[in-house]
Amino acid sequence: MTSITKPKVQHPSSTRNALGLTRRDYEGGMSTLCAGCGHDSVTAALIDAFWQLDIEPHRVAKLSGIGCSSKTTAYFINQAHGFNAVHGRMPAVATGANAANRELYFVGVSGDGDSLSIGLGQMCHAIRRNVSMLYVLENNGVYGLTKGQFSASADIGSKSKKGEANVQPPIDPVLLALTLGASFVARSFSGDKAQLIPILKAGLRHGGFAMVDVISPCVTFNDHEASTKSYLYTRQHYHEVAPVDFVPLRREITATEATEGSVRSVTMHDGSTVHFRMLAEDYDPTDREAAYHYVRAAHQRGEVATGLLYIEEGAADMHGVNGSIEGALTGVPYETLCPGNAKLQELMEEYR
């Protein structure tokens, strides 16, 4: 059957952002995921984030691999170009796309199978290159689309629907990213929009690779009692490190935002700011060591540390390292790119 496209009933009431667009303008095709799938909530949060940041829909490039999670790039921002790559290889496609046109907003959506098994090498190297993109890892501990095999992020003891217990240590994308020198590392929960949206917004504005690990339960294959990636488990063991407020450049900070709890602010490369309200006292989101240690400690207490765990602005992204021109390479006219025949003839002298 051909894909179902959703009737676009415009709510006259619906509020508009700075571009005069409503949230609806950031929606996509109708989801074909299971009712209640965590991934749909992440999609909704992404829609809010883009809408709130007043990003022009067609200036967004959506990329993904293969999996239920990877399908979701078709479910937001119809007016953006999308690319469903092959399984686990989205980071490479995103890297090449970003190399060609750095001016767009890049969002990559992946799953734990897509990113931590077949795609592990590519994800790690995209982190190392600090490719400027928001990388959303919709983490459910299983291979949803192939019906529930354990993924590399399944916790020890976590039971499959068939009742088998996982026996291998999980790969934690957050610890991995911190170890690999990622410049932006966060974790959240598909069920917590209030926390997730600001994190996604911060990630979109971050001038490098923004790793956002989102616990996103698979209601069909991994939402039962014994699963550590279930709604129940996550809610119970959920531990927020630092609630964050993302403040885009053009909005000045309102008193309220600034004064709640003890506030720590980080300025993004584009001048906008992120505020952290510290719950865990003396948590420093700019200290990689501390972040790493904190996450591990939480894990040992059986807790899932969430929030914007680490951020380092100003680290050179791939283009910074390459010393690229400011604009998109796709924007450079051919005449500028071709040295011309005169130069060629000079060069020929060197080959005699």
Add this chain to the structure above:
Amino acid sequence: MTSITKPKVQHPSSTRNALGLTRRDYEGGMSTLCAGCGHDSVTAALIDAFWQLDIEPHRVAKLSGIGCSSKTTAYFINQAHGFNAVHGRMPAVATGANAANRELYFVGVSGDGDSLSIGLGQMCHAIRRNVSMLYVLENNGVYGLTKGQFSASADIGSKSKKGEANVQPPIDPVLLALTLGASFVARSFSGDKAQLIPILKAGLRHGGFAMVDVISPCVTFNDHEASTKSYLYTRQHYHEVAPVDFVPLRREITATEATEGSVRSVTMHDGSTVHFRMLAEDYDPTDREAAYHYVRAAHQRGEVATGLLYIEEGAADMHGVNGSIEGALTGVPYETLCPGNAKLQELMEEYR
């Protein structure tokens, strides 16, 4: 030209191990590496380790990928089966070989290109599976065989022979292994046999994946002033955490060994022991957190922390997790493996 095989002049004088074999019996084909290549020293250390442990040469399986480092499996233990796989994919071949016959000693030799670029995903997953093998990563910061491109372990600021400076953060296999839950993590230097040999011996006796990162300078492409993987640099910034003595089961510990400095002993799964003489006071090689932070701290001081950095005995290896029989699967007679036609006919009833 066909490969050069070395004349086997037997030194009558040369001492013999418990099997009555001399060190010569553990040698291989003549090296075709550059004179002075660090990899040759690692090969020599491996020969000593196997010889000292009285391991039957033909009970060893040597595997490697592609690279100068990977060539070295041909340069030790002629009487062992060797397998030069394809670039970066040795961990998978070793995993399958070990699955089939767990009774052999497995040693994998790889390079930083082989392991941290093309092979990163496979190495990480071999660690996660805790495949029982000694994994020697001959780390020189460059792609030697393809003439000196930077590898993913090149430090920032490290200069290539052509003078270009590396600008990307390095991947440290030691930190990576610790993060991924490796059960044995060590680092050494090709120039320090005294430290390297006992570590290799401990790795061979370890009942799981033993990651040994060996700084092994490439004299041709990466041994100049500005390189952080050069002999000079390594010697100057060398910092040993915990010198180790490996004591095979059948030798009882001599007083001297046990009493030098403050000693900490760890018993290997086969009953033999490793002794650490603590230089860095209160360094605990069984504390993963501590090890991680120690290595990072050293790195920030511009030091290279070496020694047996972390060890955890008793963690189930791949077969433990699988619940395999004790012996080699290749040893099970076909008659045991085939259920026979009677069983098949019973089974057929279930498909009606």
Add this chain to the structure above:
Amino acid sequence: MSGINDFCFKIGTVNGTGSASANGLLMQAIFRMGIPVVGKNVFPSNIQGLPTWYEIRVNKDGYTARTAPFDLMVAMNTGTYARDVAEIKSDGYLLYDSSWPMAKSLLRDDVTVIGIPLGEMCNNTFTGDRERTLMKNIAYAGALAALLAIDMDVVHAMLQEKFGKKKHLLESNYKAIRLGFDYASEHYDCPLPFHLEKMDATRDHILMDGNTAAALGCVYAGATVGAWYPITPATSLMENFRAFCERYRKDASGKRNFCIVQAEDELAAAGMVIGAGWMGARAFTPTAGPGISLMGEFVGLAYYAEVPAVFFDVQRTGPSTGMPTRTQQADLLSTAYLSHGDTKHVMLFPANPEESFTMARDAFDLAERFQTPVFVMMDLDIGMNDWMCRRLEWDDSYRPDRGEVLDSAALQKVERFFRYVSENGDGVAARTLPGVDPKGSYFTRGSGHNKLGDYTEDSDEYREVVDRLVRKLAAAAEAVPAPEIINQGGASAAVITLGACRAAVLEGLDRLREQGVVLDYMRVRGFPFGAPVREFLARHEKHIVIEQNRDGQLRSLLTLETGIAPERLLSFRDYGGLPLGTNQVVEGVLGLLQGVEVSA
């Protein structure tokens, strides 16, 4: 045409609503009534909420190919009403859920409409969304039982077997069946003109899919190491292997006589199989097209380093991700010469679950005898659909063909062991296994080597080894399963096919014969092609190659490997992703025979 024990019907539902079990129930009931039956599951690449179909064909003569259009359509999915209705034969029947007013799109004056308020009845009878949805499926099964005269005792017996322990479930299922059965009986005159009557034609048969059969083949062939990465439609092959091993492969103390590794990707899975094969274990990996593409480099290594390895390619519709839940035979050409450099690989082409079982065994024997990768080329239709086939049999006198492997005793006899020296004509060089004997040690590499096993960059030494590989593959050509050939009195034209096309092609040839068109038949079962294939080609002027891909890949392989003049190979290709239908074959062949002289 349609009549007693000879008709087909189709059920359209939404996936993830539990219709699968209802459809399985129907199919199995018919089978237990002793009537030949086959089911084709046409499902989406998705977990819940998209259209899915199940086609059941009943045929007293045992024809099991797919045949649209249908005598009866059960349209449970409003989203696909229109297209479902379009697939009904004229004078056929439509069953729909009349709980809600009937959609315009359903009206077709040459079709009899049977409305049954399934939803309404279930809502009144059951509580809770879940049960209501599930039971709606059982209810239409009940209605069909009445309309098609399915033996209710058989149905009840099956429900007993299935839910015996779970009292509550048993009751609801009984109820639901009854709801549909009674309503249909009361409101329509049952059974329909075409319906079922008990036979005794399935006694020696089973209902099984090819992935299950192949998994059994691996267990019986003595495979001990399985490496895989999940992918539709190959996943259930390894899942079945695991299940069978848990049952048959544990020793007294519960220890496992097997090791299954869920790899991080297909490259790794291939490497693991090669590592295990090098050690002397029988190892395999099941995958689909995308996996095969990823394994290219490793397959070249196994070919050149001569390591046994078995691959199952359960083919799906390509290229790229393509349609993962649709069938095709489109990996033939790229697999035959997979990997850079000069290579050629052994392929086996099972036609059904039965052959998936036997060819799994053959694959291991060939891989070890010729020390080379072997590909069992299945497809989604064979692998994931339940086929009616003869009970599987195992010859207990079978012993694995391990090829030439020198043990310590044998090594004592030779002065020195050289890995790549071959005495005999088939180009096979004896190997040794790691850990067995110091004298047997050698170095395995994908880089240039001479017959002694040493590294080389010498032209002559290099050529000597790769030339032997050519001889080896030529010998393998004569060792692969011989083609299935049916001679119908030396017709000057013949049909050539492979794999799952068999069912439709054989039925098609019978139909054509009735129309006076008599054609010989050959189904290739292995690659490279051996003498019997060449001889068959020599005997016929024209051949029609029937296969399921866009580019005529089997035809290409025949052209390349047998040297037959291309114009003697006509081509009929079906590549829409559905199992091949008999009508397609008949029309396709007639179309191509226009102008071709066919003497019988």
Add this chain to the structure above:
Amino acid sequence: MSGINDFCFKIGTVNGTGSASANGLLMQAIFRMGIPVVGKNVFPSNIQGLPTWYEIRVNKDGYTARTAPFDLMVAMNTGTYARDVAEIKSDGYLLYDSSWPMAKSLLRDDVTVIGIPLGEMCNNTFTGDRERTLMKNIAYAGALAALLAIDMDVVHAMLQEKFGKKKHLLESNYKAIRLGFDYASEHYDCPLPFHLEKMDATRDHILMDGNTAAALGCVYAGATVGAWYPITPATSLMENFRAFCERYRKDASGKRNFCIVQAEDELAAAGMVIGAGWMGARAFTPTAGPGISLMGEFVGLAYYAEVPAVFFDVQRTGPSTGMPTRTQQADLLSTAYLSHGDTKHVMLFPANPEESFTMARDAFDLAERFQTPVFVMMDLDIGMNDWMCRRLEWDDSYRPDRGEVLDSAALQKVERFFRYVSENGDGVAARTLPGVDPKGSYFTRGSGHNKLGDYTEDSDEYREVVDRLVRKLAAAAEAVPAPEIINQGGASAAVITLGACRAAVLEGLDRLREQGVVLDYMRVRGFPFGAPVREFLARHEKHIVIEQNRDGQLRSLLTLETGIAPERLLSFRDYGGLPLGTNQVVEGVLGLLQGVEVSA
């Protein structure tokens, strides 16, 4: 036969000892004397200490193919004396280092031995191991200068250019050259019967390797994104691209108008190129066979999702790792149909550096025009050896063919944009670029899609798209570079070849003509094959396909794609890993023509 400006000699040394620069010096000096010359570097897959050879052929008529045996052998490597001596023509000469007593293996009574105490002289003249080893090479160059009458002024001028700034080095080189020159002049009557005499035949030529030329082609074609993973023999292609970009692609502020990514492996490199191509950049990746095998899955994606991408396959000897520093044309068949499912890819076959330059440009034009992967099939001989070729020229009026790309203006004209709808006969569907216009947005996927760009699992919608791809590739067949054809009066037999074989085949045909064997000639330059190839095949009864692989892969492609009767394609294959030699061609052709009727 051999004589003035017509001879060949070979130098055998140990790699990593600096002989490369000495050999380059010799070759360039001859070139600057205006004499046609070519050099072939036969080196090991290793960094230091293994045997390596350099072959130089001088030919006044401009024949540049390899021709063993040799008139003169410079045997500097004791390890390979025996085999080196064996390669000398009878009545040929041997130059060796007489510092040490001469090895028995050197004696051959039909060869004149020239002993020069190179080591001894250098040890006495220079200090330090390094300088002594290096200068030994320059010294034999000096000796050859005397023996072959190389113009010393030319040599001195070259040393000036090279070491002008480095006084010390300049002096030692002068000294070393003199050592060899003087010793030879004093002890042997120089020059030898065959030697050099100034000509004026290289004025319009250059010495360049194909990787350099291809890199230049990428710069001039406007490529901005390069992704790669190092691999012999492709590495220098990207290294040259970087060097040229550093020179020609920086803006005033020193910012780079290009982005080169050293990927983590070839899978990633392919993905990056596809990502960049999707964005509208001209992107490419250079690799060799193992890389191509790893890119299989991604290439299938680019084919089906219709994304432009350019791949350079600098072929080396396979299969698997094979012989990385030897040449072959053995990736043809596996690349033509790379990836699972039905696929076919455009390939270009440059014959030399000149065509590597122009075809790099063509590759980008074709990739963008047909929105599909394009493979430039080079090989180690073309890519890494210095060829004498005409100065490269660039037509400044050239503008990239970007194919059908709709910008905002164009989009305003259409009511709605659908990605995979094609109006025109060539099957190409207009595309849009991300970020340009909201109206142009579409979804790119490797999974089933219909012509609107929507996801589909519908047979007809699926077929509609893949059928168009067939038309598209058929159109591409007529757009690839036309074959090079030489008709010698409608001979009934012809030779067909490709790539680097050109040099040896053309020379071979001239030789054969002298012997009265007149054959037509066609060199295919692109795949799929277009009308001109078919017409040529139609004009000849028999064809001899000359190629460098074991299995006759070009012959296979011709059989598959043109439908020619296989028996009309005879096959000559050379696959030892060295550049094709003229003698091989002549003997090969004569052998095959036994019994074949050749009318002129």
